[in-house]
Amino acid sequence: MISLGHFVALSTVLFCIGLFGVLTQRNAIRFLISIELILNAANINLVAFNRYLAPASAEGQVVSLFVIGVAAAASVVGLILIISIYRQRQSVFLDDFNLLKW
Amino acid sequence: MTYSLNFISVELALVLGALLILMAAVFGAGRKTLGFAALATVMIAIFRLPATMPPGYPVFDGMLVSDTFGYGMRLFILLTVAMVVLMSLAYAWPQDEDMGEFYFFILVATVALNLAACAGNLAMVYLAVETLSIVSYVLAGYFKRDILSTEAGVKYFLFGALSTGLMLYGISLAYGLFGTLDMSFIGSRIAAGDAHGPALVVAAVLILAGLAFKASLVPFHMWVADVYEGAPWPVAAFLSVTSKALGFVLLARIFFSNAVVAVPFWSGVAPVIAILTMTIGNLAAFHQNSVKRMLAFSSVAQAGYIFAAMALGQAGLSTAFFYIAIYAFMNMGAFAAAAFLSPADAQLEAYRGLGRRAPVMAFLFSVFLLSLAGLPPLAGFMAKFFVISAAVEARDYILAGAVVLNSILGFFYYLKVIKAMYFDDETSVRECLVPWLGYLLVGGCAWGVIFLAIHPQAILDILALMFV
Amino acid sequence: MTEFVFYTIAVGLCAFALLSVTVGDVFHSAVWLTFTLLSVAGVYFLLGAPFIGVIQVLVYVGGIMTLFIFAIKLTANIGDARIRQFTRQLWPGAVLAAVLLAFLLAVIRANAWSARALPPVQGPDLKEIGTELLTRYLLPFEFISLLLLAALVGAIVIGKVKK
Numbered sequence: 001m002i003s004l005g006h007f008v009a010l011s012t013v014l015f016c017i018g019l020f021g022v023l024t025q026r027n028a029i030r031f032l033i034s035i036e037l038i039l040n041a042a043n044i045n046l047v048a049f050n051r052y053l054a055p056a057s058a059e060g061q062v063v064s065l066f067v068i069g070v071a072a073a074a075s076v077v078g079l080i081l082i083i084s085i086y087r088q089r090q091s092v093f094l095d096d097f098n099l100l101k102w
Numbered sequence: 103m104t105y106s107l108n109f110i111s112v113e114l115a116l117v118l119g120a121l122l123i124l125m126a127a128v129f130g131a132g133r134k135t136l137g138f139a140a141l142a143t144v145m146i147a148i149f150r151l152p153a154t155m156p157p158g159y160p161v162f163d164g165m166l167v168s169d170t171f172g173y174g175m176r177l178f179i180l181l182t183v184a185m186v187v188l189m190s191l192a193y194a195w196p197q198d199e200d201m202g203e204f205y206f207f208i209l210v211a212t213v214a215l216n217l218a219a220c221a222g223n224l225a226m227v228y229l230a231v232e233t234l235s236i237v238s239y240v241l242a243g244y245f246k247r248d249i250l251s252t253e254a255g256v257k258y259f260l261f262g263a264l265s266t267g268l269m270l271y272g273i274s275l276a277y278g279l280f281g282t283l284d285m286s287f288i289g290s291r292i293a294a295g296d297a298h299g300p301a302l303v304v305a306a307v308l309i310l311a312g313l314a315f316k317a318s319l320v321p322f323h324m325w326v327a328d329v330y331e332g333a334p335w336p337v338a339a340f341l342s343v344t345s346k347a348l349g350f351v352l353l354a355r356i357f358f359s360n361a362v363v364a365v366p367f368w369s370g371v372a373p374v375i376a377i378l379t380m381t382i383g384n385l386a387a388f389h390q391n392s393v394k395r396m397l398a399f400s401s402v403a404q405a406g407y408i409f410a411a412m413a414l415g416q417a418g419l420s421t422a423f424f425y426i427a428i429y430a431f432m433n434m435g436a437f438a439a440a441a442f443l444s445p446a447d448a449q450l451e452a453y454r455g456l457g458r459r460a461p462v463m464a465f466l467f468s469v470f471l472l473s474l475a476g477l478p479p480l481a482g483f484m485a486k487f488f489v490i491s492a493a494v495e496a497r498d499y500i501l502a503g504a505v506v507l508n509s510i511l512g513f514f515y516y517l518k519v520i521k522a523m524y525f526d527d528e529t530s531v532r533e534c535l536v537p538w539l540g541y542l543l544v545g546g547c548a549w550g551v552i553f554l555a556i557h558p559q560a561i562l563d564i565l566a567l568m569f570v
Numbered sequence: 571m572t573e574f575v576f577y578t579i580a581v582g583l584c585a586f587a588l589l590s591v592t593v594g595d596v597f598h599s600a601v602w603l604t605f606t607l608l609s610v611a612g613v614y615f616l617l618g619a620p621f622i623g624v625i626q627v628l629v630y631v632g633g634i635m636t637l638f639i640f641a642i643k644l645t646a647n648i649g650d651a652r653i654r655q656f657t658r659q660l661w662p663g664a665v666l667a668a669v670l671l672a673f674l675l676a677v678i679r680a681n682a683w684s685a686r687a688l689p690p691v692q693g694p695d696l697k698e699i700g701t702e703l704l705t706r707y708l709l710p711f712e713f714i715s716l717l718l719l720a721a722l723v724g725a726i727v728i729g730k731v732k733k
Contacts, residue, residue, distance in 0.1 A: 005684025016671040021591035023663035045274035058694035073721035079641040086645040240724035
């Protein structure tokens with residue numbers, strides 16, 4: 001029997017992998033990849049909780065649709081910003097962005 | 103439905119204005135036209151606002167709530183955005199920047215801010231906060247040929263996307279705990295004692311992470327200096343006042359609608375965060391050679407003072423928002439004055455001797471700096487005094503003492519700028535041309551700072567209505 | 571049977587995700603991310619949410635990953651496997667993530683989510699999603715179109731090359 005706990009555990013693992021990525025990546029694009037993992041983990045939570053705990057409404061699924069849309073919009077803007085800085089500095093490594101001190 | 107449509111007629115006006123401005127820019131409208139169109143849109147929205155009372159009915163099936171707190175905050179948001187637009191009209195933009203899109207983004211951000219301020223559903227909160235954030239990333243990186251601005255945009259994006267991602271995960275956990283994302287339902291469940299436990303704490307911490315980022319609280323404050331320094335001055339002003347205020351509004355809505363009890367560490371951890379924020383903000387501001395970075399860290403410290411009031415619990419809320427109202431005037435004025443005095447170069451050296459070259463603007467800038475520092479009889483002192491007395495009343499003497507010490511600490515770097523303006527000789531001979539709009543804005547803010555110091559009753563009455 | 575499918579997808583998901591954050595070449599990262607996203611779509615199908623699964627494939631894999639590939643190719647010489655890809659906080663980061671994972675799994679146990687079995691009722695289907703989008707979630711539905719417009723204009727503003 002696959003319980004709710006299985007799905008939440010799965011999303012938690014995905015979340016932690018994403019968090020690991022966020023903490024350890026130098027490359028801005030891979031940082032963004034890690035954030036996408038976190039967003040997907042949240043989405044799995046939403047859909048799973050919807051199915052198991054509140055099957056009468058479609059709230060979790062609807063919100064996960066919005067999250068996918070928002071993730072798309074954010075990725076568009078983020079990637080174009082990264083490309084823009086690459087054009088100017090020939091680098092996307094976070095430690096190289098030291099014109100502004102971290 | 104008609105009630106709901108009436109409620110968001112304010113935001114609809116803003117959207118319409120935004121789209122018209124975008125189209126006008128395509129057809130070659132000039133900067134001033136676009137700017138005044140944006141200002142007119144915000145004014146129309148403000149005039150439309152009173153028609154959206156009475157409060158109490160659910161709006162759009164609970165997506166938004168119609169209460170006096172939301173009403174007050176929408177007014178605040180519209181007024182501060184009007185100030186930002188005014189500042190942008192008077193600011194010396196580089197010749198080849200497209201302004202149509204800029205005003206479009208500002209107006210879209212305003213819609214997002216308004217919706218978030220009235221949000222009744224966590225999904226609405228997430229959507230509105232993300233919209234505001236995404237638009238802000240573009241605004242921060244607006245000077246796309248300026249490497250500092252692009253870097254600011256990228257850094258803001260990376261930090262921001264991470265925090266809203268964490269917040270979303272927290273929201274998903276809240277959904278799992280309560281089976282719904284409706285905030286008032288969640289609040290009543292928490293007050294009834296449901297679902298208390300580690301999962302709720304984790305969800306609360308994650309949501310707090312996202313909001314603390316917007317409000318620039320430690321340890322989510324690191325992006326502020328770099329982003330404010332790289333972004334255009336009006337964008338920095340917008341981020342430091344309006345965007346930051348939204349962080350506090352959402353903290354109030356989410357953590358004070360009975361959710362405070364669910365976060366058992368609130369009374370222990372919140373004052374620590376407040377003290378760290380003000381101290382780190384002040385200490386970092388010392389070492390800055392750039393006036394822009396200094397003002398950025400000063401705004402972090404100010405966020406610390408505001409959060410100190412919130413850390414006292416329900417009773418401290420109106421004090422916190424009183425501070426936010428005063429802070430809007432003085433910080434907007436400070437950023438505007440600093441921008442007009444030296445639009446291109448933000449280093450301290452560029453401000454030397456401006457006391458003689460631009461006496462009026464330099465004087466007004468000094469007024470704002472002293473108010474931020476908390477000098478009586480200016481409004482900033484009154485705001486700090488309320489925070490300290492609220493802390494003393496709640497017997498949190500450590501917090502009160504921290505506010506006092508930090509205020510004294512803050513004086514030093516604020517005075518550094520004033521000294522440079524009045525007592526140092528100019529390093530470069532430069533004209534300081536400020537259009538009358540600039541004087542209008544800065545004068546208006548100064549008037550607010552001085553008037554509210556003498557007569558704070560106006561704001562206090564509004565707050566009393568907001569926090570029934 | 572369901573369990574077999576679940577565990578296959580779950581193990582695949584975790585493996586792909588881990589690979590996407592650990593391999594040296596950023597392009598490979600993106601490829602592993604694609605597989606991760608496809609696995610997530612599989613999870614949605616398993617949860618009885620086929621519509622979300624399809625949208626995930628279309629938007630996330632079809633749209634967002636295309637963007638990522640473009641961006642990676644346009645920022646070409648930074649994904650070289652010889653360049654150090656990790657910050658100096660690699661091991662503290664790994665430890666922190668592992669500790670957090672253990673903590674969160676404990677939280678799940680404590681919350682009795684593990685005990686929850688599939689309820690006997692039918693899950694929400696496409697008709698309910700559609701209804702919900704046009705009734706309760708109408709405002710966000712309309713508002714997100716503003717967000718998409720703003721993101722589009724923003725991308726053009728930033729990306730436009732002036733002659």
